[in-house]
Amino acid sequence: MVRLTFGEKVLQAFTIIVLCIISAVAIVPLFSVLATSFSSRLPVELNLVTIWPQEFTLDSWKYVLDRPDLWRSFAVTLVSTAVGTVIALLITALTAYPLTKKEFMLGRLVMIAAVVTMVFKAPLIPYFLTVKSVGLYDNPLVLVIPHILTAFNLIIMRTFFQQFPKELEEAAHVEGAGYFRVLFSLVLPLSKAVLATLGLFYAVVIWNQFQHPLLFIQDPDWYPLQIKIRQFITSDNELPIVGNVELLNYNSRTLRAVTIVFAVLPILAVYPYLQKYFAKGAMLGSVKG
Numbered sequence: 296m297v298r299l300t301f302g303e304k305v306l307q308a309f310t311i312i313v314l315c316i317i318s319a320v321a322i323v324p325l326f327s328v329l330a331t332s333f334s335s336r337l338p339v340e341l342n343l344v345t346i347w348p349q350e351f352t353l354d355s356w357k358y359v360l361d362r363p364d365l366w367r368s369f370a371v372t373l374v375s376t377a378v379g380t381v382i383a384l385l386i387t388a389l390t391a392y393p394l395t396k397k398e399f400m401l402g403r404l405v406m407i408a409a410v411v412t413m414v415f416k417a418p419l420i421p422y423f424l425t426v427k428s429v430g431l432y433d434n435p436l437v438l439v440i441p442h443i444l445t446a447f448n449l450i451i452m453r454t455f456f457q458q459f460p461k462e463l464e465e466a467a468h469v470e471g472a473g474y475f476r477v478l479f480s481l482v483l484p485l486s487k488a489v490l491a492t493l494g495l496f497y498a499v500v501i502w503n504q505f506q507h508p509l510l511f512i513q514d515p516d517w518y519p520l521q522i523k524i525r526q527f528i529t530s531d532n533e534l535p536i537v538g539n540v541e542l543l544n545y546n547s548r549t550l551r552a553v554t555i556v557f558a559v560l561p562i563l564a565v566y567p568y569l570q571k572y573f574a575k576g577a578m579l580g581s582v583k584g
Contacts, residue, residue, distance in 0.1 A: 331552035335544045355545040359553045368523035376501045379439040383497040386443045391452035392478050409446040437511040442501050448493045455489040520558050527554045
């Protein structure tokens, strides 16, 4: 066991304290929203809810989860995230792998173009007109296609592929395997770390997308979950019409809290299963330029 000096111990303790503070700042608001979603109307209106539910009730959850429009938005987001992530990983891999080969003469030019897209973003109006001109306006495919390749993820995957043992690829070529066979039968099965990392990156972007559906989706049947949540947050008409509002055990604030938690939970549920790949993939993809 390596012994730490006094200065290293102080630095380690300071780092732990700072990280704990940052974690608390990040997680306390989520606990507060979660507590609000399980609290009854009166404590919420009196601002008595902090990070623990007051007058615990599931009424807000029952009302929200009984709404078919919310489940439809959830399905739209879930399908677009699953399909978009798979397609994005496939396109990224098919683009990154040739860029690691010296035989591909345009590789440097493609990488320069990718970096340029990271520095200079497309102006909104030309981007809107371009997307509309290719038939993606009010089309659910707009939730997937604009996100299938990003320069940052391309660079990470390319860097990861550059570190792949050349001897294994050469042995596969000797056995008669072509580039596609090597990629799909050898390289990708051994690249779970970077695939999980970039898959999480793509999934979070597609799941949380707001600007694209706000600009391009007009049909309410194709609203993703984030747009539906926006309706809950900005609308004051989400409560059902009843004879006496005092009989309700929830209000607009508790309903909004439920929808926010409902949208966050799937990503939080997936992340622990990918965490062991996440750190490794991010590090391996950033060591070599």
